Amino acid sequence: MNTKKTTFNNRLLPYLLLAPQLFITLVFFIWPAGQAVKSSFEREDPFGLSTVFVGLLHYQRLFEDPNYLSALSRTAVFAVSVTALSMILGLAFAAAVDRLMRSGKIYTTLLVWPYAVAPVVAGVLWWFLFNSTTGLMPFFLEKIGIHWDHDLNGTQAMILIIIAAAWKQVSYNFLFFLAGLQSVPQSLMEAAAIDGSGPVKRFFTISLPLLSPTTFFLFIINVNYTMFDTFPIVDATTVGGPAQATTTLVYKVYQDGYLGLNLGSSSAQSVLLMMIVMVLTFVQFRYVERRVQY
Amino acid sequence: MVENRPFLTFLTHAFLILGFLVVALPVYVAIIASTHDIATLMSGPVPLLPGSHFLENYRQILTSASAANGLPNYSHMALNSLIMAVAIVIGKISISILSAFAIVYFRFPFRQLAFWIIFVTLMLPVEVRIMPTYKIVADLGMLNSWAGLTVPLIASATATFLFRQFFMTIPDEMLEAARVDGAGPMKFFRDILLPLSRTNIAALSVILFIYGWVQYLWPLLVTTDPGYYTLMMAMKRMVTVQDGVIEWQLVMAASVLAMLPPILIVIFMQRLFIRGLTETEK
Numbered sequence: 001m002n003t004k005k006t007t008f009n010n011r012l013l014p015y016l017l018l019a020p021q022l023f024i025t026l027v028f029f030i031w032p033a034g035q036a037v038k039s040s041f042e043r044e045d046p047f048g049l050s051t052v053f054v055g056l057l058h059y060q061r062l063f064e065d066p067n068y069l070s071a072l073s074r075t076a077v078f079a080v081s082v083t084a085l086s087m088i089l090g091l092a093f094a095a096a097v098d099r100l101m102r103s104g105k106i107y108t109t110l111l112v113w114p115y116a117v118a119p120v121v122a123g124v125l126w127w128f129l130f131n132s133t134t135g136l137m138p139f140f141l142e143k144i145g146i147h148w149d150h151d152l153n154g155t156q157a158m159i160l161i162i163i164a165a166a167w168k169q170v171s172y173n174f175l176f177f178l179a180g181l182q183s184v185p186q187s188l189m190e191a192a193a194i195d196g197s198g199p200v201k202r203f204f205t206i207s208l209p210l211l212s213p214t215t216f217f218l219f220i221i222n223v224n225y226t227m228f229d230t231f232p233i234v235d236a237t238t239v240g241g242p243a244q245a246t247t248t249l250v251y252k253v254y255q256d257g258y259l260g261l262n263l264g265s266s267s268a269q270s271v272l273l274m275m276i277v278m279v280l281t282f283v284q285f286r287y288v289e290r291r292v293q294y
Numbered sequence: 295m296v297e298n299r300p301f302l303t304f305l306t307h308a309f310l311i312l313g314f315l316v317v318a319l320p321v322y323v324a325i326i327a328s329t330h331d332i333a334t335l336m337s338g339p340v341p342l343l344p345g346s347h348f349l350e351n352y353r354q355i356l357t358s359a360s361a362a363n364g365l366p367n368y369s370h371m372a373l374n375s376l377i378m379a380v381a382i383v384i385g386k387i388s389i390s391i392l393s394a395f396a397i398v399y400f401r402f403p404f405r406q407l408a409f410w411i412i413f414v415t416l417m418l419p420v421e422v423r424i425m426p427t428y429k430i431v432a433d434l435g436m437l438n439s440w441a442g443l444t445v446p447l448i449a450s451a452t453a454t455f456l457f458r459q460f461f462m463t464i465p466d467e468m469l470e471a472a473r474v475d476g477a478g479p480m481k482f483f484r485d486i487l488l489p490l491s492r493t494n495i496a497a498l499s500v501i502l503f504i505y506g507w508v509q510y511l512w513p514l515l516v517t518t519d520p521g522y523y524t525l526m527m528a529m530k531r532m533v534t535v536q537d538g539v540i541e542w543q544l545v546m547a548a549s550v551l552a553m554l555p556p557i558l559i560v561i562f563m564q565r566l567f568i569r570g571l572t573e574t575e576k
Binding site: 004005006007008010011013014015017018020021022024025026027028029030031032033035036039089092093096097099100103107108109110111112113114115116117118119120121122124125126127128129131133134135136138139167170171172175176179199228229231232235236250253254257258263266267270273274277278281 | 299302303306307309310313314317318319320321323324327335336338339340388389390392393395396397398399400401402405408411412414415416417418419421422423424425426427428429430431445446448449454462466469470473478479480482504507508510511514515526529530533542545546549552553556557559560561564567568571572
């Protein structure tokens with residue numbers, strides 16, 4: 001980690017400057033994380049009077065629990081669908097805006113604002129749109145022979161939260177893809193055009209390969225987003241149901257811990273989630289931020 | 295554009311306009327629904343044209359609101375959301391600019407360790423450590439308080455990295471000149487670093503304001519006193535009706551009002567917003 005060549009010589013001051021952030025980090029991040037690890041190895045009696053060390057019992061139970069395993073695969077389906085949907089749409093919008101240099105600014109404004117919509121509001125809006133009594137979508141779906149009821153049909157409930165989560169994330173991917181496309185050297189495009197390749201071919205043979213670092217970065221960020229930031233969408237619309245069809249891993253931690261008060265299991269789940277974030281963060285920094293030296 | 299292809303340009307425009315219409319659809323429907331009465335909404339799919347209950351619905355939300363759900367009125371909750379968002383902006387920026395200053399401009403034992411402790415916060419989203427964090431906040435007696443709502447959310451590794459990256463680009467001569475002139479560290483910070491960081495601070499504020507405004511899980515856990523309810527919590531309470539019908543026209547009016555401030559910020563401060571977004575996430 002590098003510093004300035006010239007620095008201030010002061011013994012106490014740097015610690016004072018760091019104190020507020022370190023204090024908050026230790027008290028509200030490191031300590032609770034440590035507590036989660038600790039209680040994932042313990043079992044508390046029903047009255048909270050004594051705790052027993054139970055080793056890996058909670059972890060073992062989790063991996064034998066069909067509910068947890070299905071939450072795991074469901075979360076994977078959810079994360080991959082949202083990431084794919086919002087990245088493909090974001091890229092398509094970015095490629096279109098990039099083509100129209102003059103009017104691009106207006107379209108950027110028209111497309112970026114969903115970023116600012118709270119996940120819970122996004123959830124409620126799409127829920128309303130798909131609501132079986134009042135919604136617009138079931139009305140149209142009925143005409144083409146699809147009966148929509150996400151209160152009973154788990155797959156439809158999953159589709160609902162995928163749409164709501166992807167809708168909110170498109171603008172984010174769009175901005176990053178647009179920035180990536182605009183940094184593609186114009187001379188490459190001109191050379192390819194002189195060689196006779198059309199816009200579509202240029203996009204797939206020049207722009208897309210050059211976008212691969214952006215794509216990888218966005219992939220990690222999007223997976224992280226779907227896993228952790230979509231809690232409000234699930235909580236406000238499907239509440240994990242019907243029959244757990246939309247219970248993602250994060251939602252299960254909340255259900256088992258905060259609502260079910262099953263501390264040991266919830267802590268073990270938290271620890272597993274922390275490991276997932278660690279891997280994602282590590283991959284992001286290792287492969288995406290290689291040029292940055294900390 | 296390398297060559298002129300009018301038809302492709304036309305298609306591109308058509309695609310973007312269609313895309314915008316699809317993206318805007320749920321918001322359009324929400325605005326329309328907020329102008330109808332509940333009878334119209336319950337009698338079939340939402341009409342596509344505005345109704346005549348616009349003033350009535352918004353007045354109800356802004357003044358009496360949903361007393362039935364035990365919620366205070368919208369303006370009170372909007373004020374709470376605003377206080378929470380602003381406190382998070384100020385808190386995050388001030389602690390992270392100070393720690394970035396310490397890490398870049400001083401050499402001291404445990405500097406590396408301090409940096410890694412801050413770095414670790416990236417890996418501990420609140421969703422992951424909810425139970426123990428909730429317990430600590432409860433033990434500290436911070437439930438139902440502004441401190442409990444905001445302080446646990448204000449540590450930010452990304453903001454610290456952003457300021458650190460920016461400070462690294464400031465030429466060393468600045469510091470040397472300041473030292474020749476006899477300026478101490480805090481004077482250098484106040485008179486040179488802070489003014490130079492103005493755009494970064496502004497860009498970061500836009501992003502952090504949105505981050506604070508849309509917080510959901512944390513306020514839900516920490517507050518049980520309606521006096522501290524934020525708009526985001528209200529959204530859920532308004533749609534969780536035990537018996538009777540959801541008052542969709544009010545829910546949609548509340549959604550529109552809850553969306554408005556951050557969307558306006560994004561639209562009117564687009565340059566700062568994009569800058570803040572691209573810089574903090576990297």
